[in-house]
Amino acid sequence: MRELVIQANNATQSNQSRAAIADEINNLADELLQLANTKNASAEYIFSGYNSKTPTYTRNGTGFEYQGDQGQRLIQVSEEAQIAVRDNGRDVFKGMKKGDGRFDLVTPATNIGSGLVLMTTKSDATVDDYSIVFTQASDTDPHYL
Numbered sequence: 001m002r003e004l005v006i007q008a009n010n011a012t013q014s015n016q017s018r019a020a021i022a023d024e025i026n027n028l029a030d031e032l033l034q035l036a037n038t039k040n041a042s043a044e045y046i047f048s049g050y051n052s053k054t055p056t057y058t059r060n061g062t063g064f065e066y067q068g069d070q071g072q073r074l075i076q077v078s079e080e081a082q083i084a085v086r087d088n089g090r091d092v093f094k095g096m097k098k099g100d101g102r103f104d105l106v107t108p109a110t111n112i113g114s115g116l117v118l119m120t121t122k123s124d125a126t127v128d129d130y131s132i133v134f135t136q137a138s139d140t141d142p143h144y145l
Contacts, residue, residue, distance in 0.1 A: 001025055001028050001029070004021050004024055004025050004028075005025070007021060008021040008022070029064075032093075033057055033059060033064065036056045036057045036064075036089055036092075036093055037055050037056050037057060044086075045068070046086050046087075047068060047086070047087065047088060047089030047092055047093070048067065048068030048069070048088070048089060049068040049069040049070055049071035049072065049073075049086070049088035049089075049090075050068075050069050050071035050073070051067065051068045051069045051071070052086070054067045054068060055067055056068050056089040057089060057093070066089060066090050066094065068088050068089050068090065069088065070088050070090060070091075071088060072084055072086065072087055072088060073085050073086040
């Protein structure tokens, strides 16, 4: 999907080719939804945690919503050992880090040009305050195109 988004973000693409890319991305999202809602032989959703009778994810108007819980089922294999037989879908499908895993760019729903960069971890990082100011170039500016 990432490659398709990059491919679509190219000025040489036509509206028709972008529509085809969008269809392919939607098909891949449907496949991922089917995978996330996989059932075992007992007809239980394997990624819904303890909520195994509930579909793991549902599609809503703007994306996907997790319906399971944070539970992880374990099975006792010896007196001292257990193994996981079911992981929750939030950890499996949403637990991926963005970027390098330390920064997350958040824009408010009513974005009027501002954003918030959050540091998710502070290991080997220097915490500091930064400010970026954007100004509109004028036609007298030598760098104005």
